[in-house]
Structure formats: C-alpha cells, structure tokens
Amino acid sequence: MGIAATQPLTRNMTKIGSSITQRKVQHAGKQALSKAVVAAENEAVSNLSATAARQRFGQLLSRSGAAGTDGNLSLAERAARRKQMQHERQQANLERIMSLAEEYCSVQLPQQDIEPDWFNQYCELVLDISNASMQQLWAKILAGELAAPGRFALKTLLTLKQMSVREAVALQHAAALSCRLRSEQAARIYFGYSRKPSLWHWLTGRQLALLNLSQFQLSYPQILSLIDIGILHSSEIESGELQNGQRVHWQIQQQVLNGSVKQAGVVLQYYKYTPTGAELLPLIQCQPQQHYISALQKMLAPVVQFEAI
Template structure:
C-alpha cells in the first residue's frame, strides 16, 4: 500500500529543519538587511564595511590578536548561520503543496547545509532555495555532484547559464536541452568549389559569448566540446521545442550534420530552475541559417 503523505512542502521543510538543524525556519525580511556598502560609492566606506565583516575593523584595535581572531570566527559563524537560515526561509516560497512520501536523504541535506554556508548573494540563494524545495518535492532529483558544481559557480557564471537557457531547445527524439549554432554537409567537389559545406552563427549577438560558453564548460555545465548529430537523412521530420514554441520541419538535404552545445547531467538538472525567455532574434536567425537544409513548416 502506498504511503499517505499529509504534509505540504512547507510543513516538510519545517520538519526537516527542526529534526536536522534543531531550529525553526524563520522568514527573513529583506528590508531589514543592511546594504550600506552597496549604497555608498566611496572606497573608504566599502573598505570599512568589508573590514567590519572580516572582524578586522578599527574598533577592534583594543583587543588582543587572539581576541580579534575569535571575534572574526564568531562573525563568520553568524554570517554562515544567517546565509543558511535565509535560504531555508526562501525555500518556503517554492515548496509545493503536494510532495513525495519519501524523506529527504539526511546525508544529502547535511551536505546541502554545508555548501550553502558561504552563499550570500541573494540571486544565488534563490537558486539554492529552489533546489531544496525541489528535493523536498521529489527526493533524489538533484545529485550531490550538481550541488558541488553549483557551489563553485559564481554569480557571473549563473548569468551565463541564464543566457544559455534562453537559447536552449529540445527535440522529441532526445529531450535533453541543447544550443544549436550551425551545420555541416559531407564534402563533395561541388560544395568545396561553392564553399557551402558548412554554416555557423555567432551566438554572441544573441547574448551568449564564447568566453561564457567556455566558463560553463569549465565548471561542468556544458560538455567540453561541440557536439555533432548523426547524419540526418533527407525527408526526416524534426520536432523541436523552443521554450513554449513548437518548431517543425523536414530535412531537405542529404548528408547533413547539425552542430550544437549540449548540457551535462548537472547542467540539465539546474536548467529547469531558471525562468527562460525565448529569443526571437535567435530563433529567426537559426531558421534562416538552416533554411538550405531544413524546410520549416512555420
């Protein structure tokens, strides 16, 4: 008999925090948080703010070296606890009412808590909160490898992943997301003479630069090299899903190979957490690029 689960996502999260952390989840009011350094542009103000956060502020000059070190460690522990509780509170907003009857793996949760201690950026905290809510809803959804990959990700790399998500589509044959950018046709004498054996486009004009692609490869979200599809036979039907848009076409040229970037398993796990928007300019440019080899129905 299936286990009956009467707990909502928020109730499960509160229960998890109480049993594993020994504390309740408190909703953090962002209006209360200080943003002095961000609001002031002077170097001295920023320097003093960072010095205070590190425990090395001028006001601690009367303390001994050991006392200053203890003060710094105490401030670090408080900041880490604040980060952890902020993410736990944010996760409440993403918890669904209906969740799995399975409990979150305690080892997974403990590693999650350790990895978020130094996450202070609010946008990154929201990403971690979505992961926790998703794991509560469906335990096993996010691997520990993905957590460690995300922990290495900077806010700049998170923005690159968002740009990549805006250009990603799927096929009915393979639901894994990919970013198409060109095609290759088997070389022949005529194609060598006309120079029409290959066509690629620069993704930088659509918001995704090559350095961003390399950074996503470096942290393990994209495969380390460009991927080529198998040869597409003439007459094959293609069904692509680009964001909420369905794109259908028929291969009109033989010996065609499409080129794309493909997400790793960790990248594929993180992609659904992002709110992506279709880039119409990219879509039109891709259709125009592939028009010689694919006949699109719309």
C-alpha cells in the same frame, strides 16, 4: 616734426604700453586664480575620495572582525568575535535560503524523504552563499529535491558551489538559446550545420553554415567558462546525418518548431549539456530569444522546411 609735436605721441604710446601690461598682469592673475581654484577642487575631491576609501575599508574591517574601532580588544577577543560574526552570517544565509525554498515548495510532497547525508552536505554548502540570485538558485534545488528525492546529485551541488555570479549569468544566457528535440530529454545549443555535397555538386565540397552566438548574448568566453565548470561538454558535437524527408521537432522554452529535412546528408552542430548542466538547466528562468529563433530558422532554411507557427 618738432620736439613739441612728438611729446603727445610718446605719452600716448606710454599709455598704450602701460594698458597692455596691465591687461597681461590681469590675465596672468586670472590664470593663476583659476589654477588655484582647480587645484583646490582637485584636493577637495581627493580628500573626499580618501575619506570614502577609509570608510569602505573601515566597513571591511568591521565585517572581518578585525581591530577597527575596537582596538581595545585583545587578539583572542577579536578572533572570537570574528568567529561569532562568521557564524551569524552563515546562519542568516542558511535561514534565508530555507525560507525561499519553502516558498518554492509545492503544497503536496511525496512520502519519501530526502537523503540525510545529501541534506547535511547541502546545508554545509549554502552557508557562505550570500548573493541573492545564487540563494534563489540554491533554494530551488532544495525545493526540487523535496519534490523528487534523488533529482540532484551531490556532484551538481559541488559544481554549483564553485559557480560565480558571472558564470550563473552565462548559464542564464545559454538557457535562453537551449533547444530540446521532442524525442530527447537533453537540451542543446544549436549553432550550425554542414551537408555533404550532392552528386551534381561534388566540386563544391562540404557546405557549412554557422551562427555567431555572441550576437545573442552568449559569447565564446562564456561558453568556455561553462565548459570549464562542467556545465557544457568540452567539444562541439555533431548529430547523425539527417535523412531526406525526416521530421524534426524542436522545443525552445514554450515555443515549438516543426519541420522536415529537404535533403540527405545534413549534420547539425551544437553544444551539449553535461548531466550536471542538464540538472541545473530547468532551474533557470529566462525568456527565449526570438532573434535567435529567427536566425536559427533562416540559417537552416536551405536544408529544413519549417512549418508556419
């Protein structure tokens, strides 16, 4: 091949190489531009987050009565302002709970008045209750005490004061699973049973059946928290042995389960409410968990014959 023939091929290769280089430069430029745009967006989001954080912190400063935007006030003036703001918040909480309690009160109240010391302690305890759900609970306590003076012990008030919103939710979940024997006032949370082996099945040992309460929104950590604040007793409890043919009547909210025991030696397992928990339980509004009721009947079916509802 001559020199004249190779010159066009060389020019073509030069053009191709130049085109590839241009595309690489363009691609690199696009990547750099994309990175710059992403960096700018991230910076904008970061600035927005920083602004939102400063605004939130400024709100906390204002609520605390600290310097904030009023840096011209002296330390003594800021302390006085903080006290005034605190007193106003507490008064607002107290008045809100009193207003709710009036709505819960029955039209007719007994002639007996509530204990003055109890009421004074109550007023002190509700001053810092600002959560709406907890305010309703405290209002129901006052309405209940007005309807039946002496119904709620001071110990119950102190327990409720220590209760967080999360623990109040746990109590509501527990209330939805609470059963009450018709012959007793104390509510219980049944979760299992055991039975002694019969003469013909003595090799099988003690038979046991359990429900996992976490399936019904009551987790074990929630149970522990209710034990810790004195709502539930600290240990699982077993009933006495049920007799063959013994009638049982459970009430779960408005639903009643009636049945008879199929064999002797059956022992029910449950969590029991403390006196404090028993006082608070009627204040909790909840719907019974039908899934739990069905599971409880299914678990007890080998030892209890339930009547059709």
